[in-house]
Amino acid sequence: MGSSPRRTFCAITAVVTSAALVAVSPPAGAGSVADPRTPLPAAAASAAADAALTGLRRADADRAFVRLDTYRGPSGTRYVSYASTYRGLPVVGGDFVVAVDGSGAVLDLPEALPRISLDTAARVPAARAERTARGLLTRVRRTVAAPQLVVFTYDGARRLAYKVVVEGADRDGPSIRHVVVDARDGGVLADWDQIARGTGRGFHQGEVALDTRPAGGGFEMADPRRTGLFCSAEGNGPIKGADDSWGSGGSDKESGCADGLYAAQKFWDMLRDWLGRDGFDGKGKGFPMVLNINDVNAYWNGHNTAFGVSKDKARVLTEIDIVAHEFGHAVFQFTPGGFNGVEETFQLNEANGDIFGALTEHYANNAKNRPDYDYSESSNPFGRGPERNGYDPSKAPRKMPNCWSPKLKDVEIHDGSGPASHMFYLMAEGSHPTNGNPQSPVCAGGPEKVAGLGIRDAGRVWMESLLLKTENWTYAAARAAALKAATRLFPGDCAKFATVRGAWDGIAVPARDGEPTCGAPQRRVIGGEEVTVDVPWAAGLGNCSASLVAPQWVLTAKHCVPLTTRRPELSIGHREKAKGARYKTVEVRLGGKADLTLLKLDRPVPDAQPVRLADANPAIGSEVDIYGWGATCENCPVSPVLRTARMRYDADKLDHAKGPALYLTKVTGSAWKGDSGGPAFHQGVQVGVASTANPDKDAWYASVAASREWIRSVTGV
Numbered sequence: 126m127g128s129s130p131r132r133t134f135c136a137i138t139a140v141v142t143s144a145a146l147v148a149v150s151p152p153a154g155a156g157s158v159a160d161p162r163t164p165l166p167a168a169a170a171s172a173a174a175d176a177a178l179t180g181l182r183r184a185d186a187d188r189a190f191v192r193l194d195t196y197r198g199p200s201g202t203r204y205v206s207y208a209s210t211y212r213g214l215p216v217v218g219g220d221f222v223v224a225v226d227g228s229g230a231v232l233d234l235p236e237a238l239p240r241i242s243l244d245t246a247a248r249v250p251a252a253r254a255e256r257t258a259r260g261l262l263t264r265v266r267r268t269v270a271a272p273q274l275v276v277f278t279y280d281g282a283r284r285l286a287y288k289v290v291v292e293g294a295d296r297d298g299p300s301i302r303h304v305v306v307d308a309r310d311g312g313v314l315a316d317w318d319q320i321a322r323g324t325g326r327g328f329h330q331g332e333v334a335l336d337t338r339p340a341g342g343g344f345e346m347a348d349p350r351r352t353g354l355f356c357s358a359e360g361n362g363p364i365k366g367a368d369d370s371w372g373s374g375g376s377d378k379e380s381g382c383a384d385g386l387y388a389a390q391k392f393w394d395m396l397r398d399w400l401g402r403d404g405f406d407g408k409g410k411g412f413p414m415v416l417n418i419n420d421v422n423a424y425w426n427g428h429n430t431a432f433g434v435s436k437d438k439a440r441v442l443t444e445i446d447i448v449a450h451e452f453g454h455a456v457f458q459f460t461p462g463g464f465n466g467v468e469e470t471f472q473l474n475e476a477n478g479d480i481f482g483a484l485t486e487h488y489a490n491n492a493k494n495r496p497d498y499d500y501s502e503s504s505n506p507f508g509r510g511p512e513r514n515g516y517d518p519s520k521a522p523r524k525m526p527n528c529w530s531p532k533l534k535d536v537e538i539h540d541g542s543g544p545a546s547h548m549f550y551l552m553a554e555g556s557h558p559t560n561g562n563p564q565s566p567v568c569a570g571g572p573e574k575v576a577g578l579g580i581r582d583a584g585r586v587w588m589e590s591l592l593l594k595t596e597n598w599t600y601a602a603a604r605a606a607a608l609k610a611a612t613r614l615f616p617g618d619c620a621k622f623a624t625v626r627g628a629w630d631g632i633a634v635p636a637r638d639g640e641p642t643c644g645a646p647q648r649r650v651i652g653g654e655e656v657t658v659d660v661p662w663a664a665g666l667g668n669c670s671a672s673l674v675a676p677q678w679v680l681t682a683k684h685c686v687p688l689t690t691r692r693p694e695l696s697i698g699h700r701e702k703a704k705g706a707r708y709k710t711v712e713v714r715l716g717g718k719a720d721l722t723l724l725k726l727d728r729p730v731p732d733a734q735p736v737r738l739a740d741a742n743p744a745i746g747s748e749v750d751i752y753g754w755g756a757t758c759e760n761c762p763v764s765p766v767l768r769t770a771r772m773r774y775d776a777d778k779l780d781h782a783k784g785p786a787l788y789l790t791k792v793t794g795s796a797w798k799g800d801s802g803g804p805a806f807h808q809g810v811q812v813g814v815a816s817t818a819n820p821d822k823d824a825w826y827a828s829v830a831a832s833r834e835w836i837r838s839v840t841g842v
Contacts, residue, residue: 165227167195170203174223177231177809178207181238184661184734187212188238193220196460196592199401199585200613202226204592206461211241211276217288217305218278218596222461226613230748231808233593233609237659237734241283247274247308254287254311258304261316265293269301277305277314279467279597286314298422303465317471319427319464333387333491337369344369346382351393351404354411356382376434378416381441385414385432388448388489392481395449395488396456399581400588405452406459414448416441421506423447425454435506445489446482446500453481462594469599471538476545477591479513483549484584498550498562515550516565518543528568528633529600544600544632551575552628553583568633575627576620586610586625601637604629608641619643656700656752656767661734663752663767665702666693670753670803671724672811673697675840676733679724681802682814682827683715684781686722697730700767702754706730714839719784720816720827722802723839735842736804736811739830743807747774748792750806751824753815755799763799770794772805778825780816785831787813789824796824 165173171192178190193206202224209219224232251272258272259265270290277286285308292301301319306312338349345363347355355363358378364371372380393411396402403409418433423442430451432442457474458464464474479500487496494503498515506512509522518525525543526536533541547565554562555577567575578586589610590603607625615621622643630636639657656663664671664679671681679695686693692713696705712725743749752769756762772789780786789795789805796803796818805813805826813826829836836842 170225174205180737254306258289385443449485450478453478472541475542571631676729720782753800753803
């Protein structure tokens with residue numbers, strides 16, 4: 126469209142003309158742009174994420190955020206997890222993740238958090254909440270954490286509650302129970318067990334090499350390189366021996382530890398070599414394993430794994446897929462959201478264990494324990510063959526469902542893991558593998574067939590998805606995370622994206638509005654598409670766009686409000702322009718030598734969530750997100766729904782009024798008629814106001830920073 130005239134416009138050309146990202150190089154002298162796939166240092170990523178939250182902090186004085194941790198994904202993206210508080214109380218289910226790519230661009234930033242309005246005075250005493258929690262166990266050893274007043278949020282509900290942690294046992298064995306008790310009526314709102322239990326097999330891998338260390342003139346089964354990893358017979362430190370030869374291949378605990386330590390070391394190496402993760406906790410740390418159970422059981426308790434024996438007492442349950450399954454729960458715990466959640470969260474946690482079991486078997490490729498997608502196939506712990514499998518869970522003895530349904534939340538958590546394990550098999554091997562693996566059915570409504578990525582790439586998608594996990598993770602949220610992961614791991618590769626989507630379609634998890642699509646990396650919101658999230662700051666007037674910058678002030682372009690016209694009426698706070706709340710203008714303030722205007726509303730916006738304004742332009746080469754209700758092509762009508770696209774800041778130029786401007790070039794879209802006055806954001810901060818453009822090519826946005834003092838003098842912010 127190079128021959129199109131430059132003109133004043135009032136829309137985002139949100140039609141992406143290619144399925145792949147079209148990269149626009151900065152002009153000569155503009156400086157280099159960091160590769161978004163090269164990891165940013167953790168400290169820089171955390172700082173970028175923290176800065177991007179300023180608008181959320183200002184939007185609600187009752188809310189505060191606590192940065193929890195920073196993780197690196199297989200794609201090189203950094204994931205920064207946050208908890209939130211309300212009037213000083215922790216919000217259970219109020220966590221979120223901000224992703225930052227190698228260029229410093231902030232991804233997945235929440236536009237707004239759900240509003241909370243609660244009386245924080247409890248009616249139920251804390252002692253009653255503790256008694257209720259202790260009553261869920263058959264034997265109580267201690268109260269681990271005294272009742273803590275929290276705000277519990279799930280599925281739209283907001284309740285004042287106590288969170289209590291008690292340790293003891295229930296009918297299934299050891300238990301560390303987290304219980305949420307309603308602080309108004311004393312009822313149990315939710316509870317979950319910190320101990321992730323499994324059943325399994327003892328299968329010896331044969332003669333293998335182990336990493337052990339010298340101790341007291343002999344040796345011990347403690348890893349010298351993988352910090353924190355050792356094997357103990359009774360929980361009293363690593364097994365020790367006079368020489369460095371361990372076990373007899375039988376059912377004794379030394380042989381069990383030989384199997385278990387080998388499996389744990391292979392799991393660690395798989396995480397490092399295939400998934401880019403440093404240790405079980407992501408920070409170079411491992412955990413002990415203890416052989417102290419005398420029945421068919423194995424579990425992770427938040428601090429260590431524990432393993433038992435087969436039903437006939439002939440084998441210790443420390444084979445590769447059992448060990449990787451239990452330590453897989455540690456990975457689930459040490460990713461955003463931890464293990465806190467609802468029924469589907471625990472089902473996904475169990476599937477996560479089986480997924481890591483399959484990954485580790487394939488990585489180890491042990492001659493005696495050939496890689497597969499069966500779980501406990503060789504030990505036959507209950508005399509009925511493999512307990513679970515990924516290719517057709519319904520055919521295993523537990524008869525687990527293959528497909529997701531709304532009723533899955535009522536299914537026991539191990540059985541409810543079936544659909545997710547099935548999804549991983551479809552993603553890794555496909556529905557009709559040609560490598561000798563079994564065919565796998567596709568659920569009703571899914572694609573005719575699914576092509577596999579291979580298990581290593583499927584594992585990378587799963588690991589990246591875990592770094593987008595939050596409390597109360599569900600199958601629907603896991604699907605959305607996997608699609609985001611695919612866009613970051615395989616940018617522009619629509620065949621691989623289709624495989625990931627097909628695997629989730631293949632287990633009948635329905636698509637949701639606004640989920641990622643192939644064509645470009647998914648950013649804070651989807652580039653070149655309709656906005657699907659809440660936009661309390663969005664404003665529209667006539668044939669222009671605008672943004673709320675203070676409870677009673679809106680910022681737009683000067684050319685949108687000529688002095689000869691009446692003061693405009695505005696629509697505020699809804700992505701569909703016609704559905705926004707209506708306001709009248711009582712004062713117009715022009716921005717001097719800049720294409721900017723401030724409009725004072727006839728009344729303040731209730732519970733206003735204005736944008737944050739930049740004090741400086743971003744670095745040349747930075748990408749920005751533009752928003753507006755403009756036309757989607759050169760001769761199209763304006764859009765009734767707010768749209769957004771990604772552009773690149775390539776140079777400093779002048780706007781329509783000859784004021785300082787950011788010159789932007791198309792990445793996923795551009796601006797056009799109807800977008801005048803609309804905002805451009807960098808890392809959650811408004812940096813520009815749409816002034817002029819060429820359709821589907823480039824645009825000039827008036828610099829907010831250049832007029833920052835004027836805006837502050839008028840609005841007070």
